[in-house]
Amino acid sequence: MRPLAPRALAERHAAAVPRYTSYPTAPHFTGAIGPRQAAAWMSALSDGTEISLYVHIPFCRALCWYCGCTTAVANGRGPISAFLASLDSEMGHAASLLPTSCRVSHLHWGGGSPNILSPSEIRNLAARTYDLFRVADGAEFAVEIDPRFMDAERANAFADAGVNRVSLGVQDFDPKVQAAINRHQSYAQTAHVVALLCEAGIQALNIDLVYGLPGQTAASVAATVDKVLALDPDRVAVFGYAHLPDKIRHQRLIDSAMLAGPGDRLGQANRIARKLVAAGYVRVGLDHFAKPNDPLATGTARRNFQGYTTDRSDTLIGFGASAISRFAQGYAQNAAHLLDYQARVEAHGLGTARGVAMSDEDRLRGHVIERLMCDLSFSASDLRRRFGAAALALIAEASDIVEADQDGLVEPTSDGFRITERGRPFVRTICACFDAYLGEETAQFANGA
Incomplete structure (x- = not known):
């Protein structure tokens, strides 16, 4: 039998399936798991357990129409300050439940856009983390950054906080594609932020790209990769756009007629992969690429809610609206709606709203x-x-x-x-x-x- 061409393969096998950042996946989480169960799982951790911490900052300066993350445009500083107060309470309560000998080997701030925080808020949140938890020397501290709203003061604040890896959202450098997703970000602006981070002493750089966006072609994504290579990142993540307008209301602003079909999406993904591999990057799993000497390429990759990672801990504790924790017994997810999250933290100490026992x-x-x-x-x-x-x-x-x-x-x-x-x-x-x-x-x- 003659093998199917790539386009026909894509049509046959591009089914709608989970991204498998957990198993069971999030749709199977229920309200049967709440703050009491999450607290019991934290208290049951053994002395000396190695843990990871994730903090979700659910705010952005502007809304990108393609985005499926739990985030909202902040209306002034008031909501951010109120959220940070709840976050502080939740972190403090969790720390009181954990054995004091637990050691943090990995920290990650995501969102949203963590760089919506002011320099003083960045430093204060990090200082509070170090006060509450035993962070190991040499722990990886990664932060996701929107380059459109970054300055030297924030770069220095992240460095002072101990951040040693940054992920920059790029998605695509084509102005037409950027207009179609309401995200205008020039190469010069992005390169400037890379320089700011290097000057601050943050050397490990990840860049996130997306294929399958409105107006993209195999040629246009290749042009974006050429510009990305000039930034010399250590890792590149290449995500497929998930168009779910019935679930994510602001995606209805995207013209679905401009979206590629499965065959063209596969062509875009393959073109990006070929260029990155030709440039010397090692392919990791489905959609990540790393330099040959990067730990993601040389060690054992793991998969969690941030994608592919070198984080070796089996226990992940998430803080903030929508954050998910992983324990040996199961998963616990915080309320996604900000006011619900804050109310749960005030009432119970933790923001847990649902989860699943494994x-x-x-x-x-x-x-x-x-x-x-x-x-x-x-x-x-x-x-x-x-x-x-x-x-x-x-x-x-x-x-x-x-x-x-x-x-x-x-x-x-x-x-x-x-x-x-x-x-x-x-x-x-x-x-x-x-x-x-x-x-x-x-x-x-x-x-x-």
Whole structure:
């Protein structure tokens, strides 16, 4: 049988599936998990547990029409100050529940735009974090930044706070694409911010790109990559735009007629990948690229709500509206609406609104999905060692998937299952084959390519 061309492959396999930053995925979170359960999970951590902290800053200066993050345009400084007071209370309550010997190995501020904070707010939030938690020497401290609203004072404040890695949102440098998504950001403006960060002493640089945006073509995304390469980032993340206007109201401002179909989206993603690999970057998982000496390329990649990471901790504690925590027992997510979050923190100490407790099967399937998302493979012997006889049924499922594959997307190995390079763009679709919950929810997802 003649293999399908890439465009036909995309049409066949670009299903609407989760991004698999957790398993079970967020649509399966329920109100059965609340602040009492989250507090119990924090209190149950063992002495010396290594943890990670995530802080979600749910504000931006301007609304980008493509964005699916939990954020709002701040109307003055009042809402930000009120939020920071609730955040301080939540962090303090969580710290009182944790064993004092817990050690923080990774910090991440996301949003929204953390650089909406003033320089003094940046320094104060970091100082409060160091006061409440034992942050390990050499811990990675990463922050997401909108280059359109960045200055030297904030760059210096982040450096003073201990930030050592920054992710800059670029998305696309084509002015026509920027106009279509309400995000005007020049290359010169972005390069200026990179210089400010370097002058402040922050050397590790990530850049985020998006394909599948209105008006993009394979040629236009290639031109953007050329400009990105001139900025010399350590890592590049390349996300596929998720157009969900029924769920995300401001995406209705985007002209859907300007969006590429699955075949053209795959062409854009492949063009970006080829250029980055040709420039010497190592491809990590589905959509991340790192320099050969970067820890993401040289170590074991993990996957969490920030995407691909070197964070090795199994415990992630999230603070702020919509932030998600991960424990051995399950996931706990804070209320997304700002006023609801603040009310929950005032009433209970934590902002938890929903979550899910994990079963042993969830842990097995979650491990397999994470390894496929990161390594494109899993080891059958490793599964048996970790999960015992429970792994046998899943290994049999993998064999069935290989048997049913008509397009060369997967193959058996001497010790397990592997996604081929031909199958890499469809890794989420393949992972969905191992998702026991898929089909039970009514949530909308982005296409898998």
